[in-house]
Amino acid sequence: MNSATATSIETSNGSASVSRRSGHDVTQNEPNDRTNGNGTATTKTPKKPGQKYRHVAAVHKQMRPSCLSHDSDAAPSFIGFRNLMVIVLVVGNLRLMIENIQKYGVLICVRCHDYSRQDIYLGLLLYFLIPCHLLAAYLIELAAAQQARGSLKRVNDSPSGGPSEQERRRFHKTWVVVAWAHLFNITLALVLTTWVVYFKIHHPLIGTLTEMHAIAVWLKTASYAFTNRDLRHAYLHPVEGERELVPELYTQCPYPQNITFSNLVYFWWAPTLVYQPVYPRTDKIRWVFVAKRVGEIFGLSVFMWVASAQYAAPVLRNSLDKIASLDLMSILERLLKLSTISLVIWLAGFFALFQSFLNALAEVLRFGDRSFYDDWWNSESLGAYWRTWNKPVYTYFKRHLYMPMIGRGWSPQAASFVVFLVSAILHEILVGVPTHNIIGKITYPGSWLHGLTLAGVAFLGMFLQLPLIALTKPLENMKLGHTGKIVGNTIFWVSFTIFGQPFAALMYFYAWQAKYGSVSKQMTTVSS
Incomplete structure (x- = not known):
């Protein structure tokens, strides 16, 4: 049967097996026309037919939950x-x-654009003048180091081998003078920058970048002063065992050898707010890695600009009449729409800053510790989010504010209150000053918005995180398993996308537009 399909039935021990083959297939006894490499014909032996399938096979052999049930042993993949x-x-x-x-x-x-040449000139001028305060801190520490060397020499030359009462008073006097000099320096840096940005720089983006630079240098200068103060204390009190408390990593550059201009310049550019004489360093610079990160920065910057101009601006303009007429459903719809846009822009900005920019800067400086953030998107509470999303700021306040207060007998709740108070003030300076809306009135004749005072939205948005953290903290301590994590993460995302800092930033942008920008022009047309 060459053209038809052949079927053969074989019986063995009472069982039957059925095998089918086409007419073009060879049988077991037919020679195979194929040849091996030597030209010798070879035969192909077909597989032995299997046994007939029985319809009594047990399919349900054990108790198994559905894979999406909570009592499932292994969670399924959701790829x-x-x-x-x-x-x-x-x-x-x-x-x-x-x-x-x-x-x-x-x-x-x-x-x-809405910026002027004055905005650009003043922004560039402040960019180059702000680091001068870090240089002033270096000169203060250089003088303090010279004083410390002389004091240690006098102590070593004294018959008692320890500091005298007069020398201790000199230590304290030097500490007070250095502390006041640093306080005046960092306060002057922040006050001058804030005044120029608030009264002289019109555009909020230029003002925000300038204020961000000023706050970063302010924090770095304070860290530089605090760290060298402790290192100087350990240097002057070797008998009391203070030097043993200094981390072993610092032995590569002990005090006062770290008080050099090159050491200061590296700290100025380093992607950290915490000063250390020595940082972990990589062996070489991967320039391809740097190029990729720079490309990400450029692409995300363009994306944020397009999203702001094409999507955020129309939503803001169209929200004005709805808010003025107190149309609650429309206000809610606009609020959700604004929250969505702000979240997308915020996520792009987060990736551009913490992943792309800081990693590129760290690679150029061979800065080894690049833990700039953790998986904050999996946060089970607001407290976990604030500990993981911005680790440079978190580690700074933990090292220089929270832990010193705990060491002086403050309770964790009181220390956290002070940390969030300082952070809220800095957030208000960062957002409220560039938008010129720390305290301001909205002018919109014929609307309930007319004369409305906007004050401290960023401050309140940050400070009110404390009660929200207190509400979500039990979810971290409760042993609810997977359910508790889902509930906590859901509460975090709802509060983050609607009541968080992105919404506060958009409120300031809205107020700025209502006072100075294109929305203000539209309001003028409507009122006329």
Whole structure:
């Protein structure tokens, strides 16, 4: 049977097996036309037919939960759902982009801007003048180091081998003078910058970058002063065992050998706010890695600019009439829409700053410790989020404020209160000063908004995190397993996307637009 299908039935021990083959297949006794490499014909032996399948096989042999049930032994992989969510996110945003362009057209304009030459000139001037206060801190520490060398020499030359009462008074006097000099220096740096930004720089972006630079240098200068104060104390009290408390890493550059200009310049550029005489360093610079991070910074910066101009600006303008008429449903819809846009821009800014910029800077400086953030997106409470999303700031306040207060007998709750108070003030300076809305009134005739005072939104948004942290902290301590983690993470994301800092930043941007920007022009037209 060459053209038909052949079927053979073989019986063995009462069982039957069925084998099928096409007419073009060779039988077991037919020679195979194939040859091996030597030209010798070879035969192919077919596999032995298996036994007939029985319909009595046991399928349900044990008790098993559904894979999505909480009592399942192993959690299933959600990679497929993740891929689906990415596709839905991309498709949904493409639809919104098309709808936005059809409704408003292309709003991106390279030449359209609200900044002036004065903003640029003052911003550049402050950029170069702000580090001078760090240089002033270096000169203060250089004088203190010279004083410490002389004091230690006098102590070693004394018959008692220890500091006399007069020398101890000199130690204290030097400490007081150095502390006041540092306090005046860092306060002057922040006050001058804040005054210029608030009264002279109009554009909020330029003001924010300038204020961010000033706050970073302010924190670095304070860390430089605090750390060298403790190192100087250990240097002057070797008999009391103070030097044993200094980390072993610092022995590579002990005090006062660390008081050099090159050491200060490295700390100025290092992607950290905490001063150390020595940092872990890598062996070489990976320039390809740097180029990739720079490309990410450029791409994300363009994305944030496009998202702000094409999406945030129309939503802000269209929100004005809804808020003025107290249309609550429309206000809620606009609030959710603003929260979505602010979240997307915030996430892009987070990645550009903490992943791309800080890693590129660390690679150029061969800075080894690059733990700039942890997996804050998995936070089970607001407290876990604040500990993981911005580790340079978290480690700074833990080292220079929280732990010293705990060491002096303060309770953890009181120390946390002070930390959040200082952080709230810095947030207000960072956001409220560049937008000129620390305390301001909105002018909108014919609306309940007219005369409304906006004061300390960033401060309140940061300071009110304390009760929210207290509410979500029990979820960290409760042994609820997977359910508790889901509930805590959900509460975190809801509070973060709607009531968090992104919304406060948009409130300031909204107020700035209402007073100075394009929304202000629209309000003037409406009122006239």
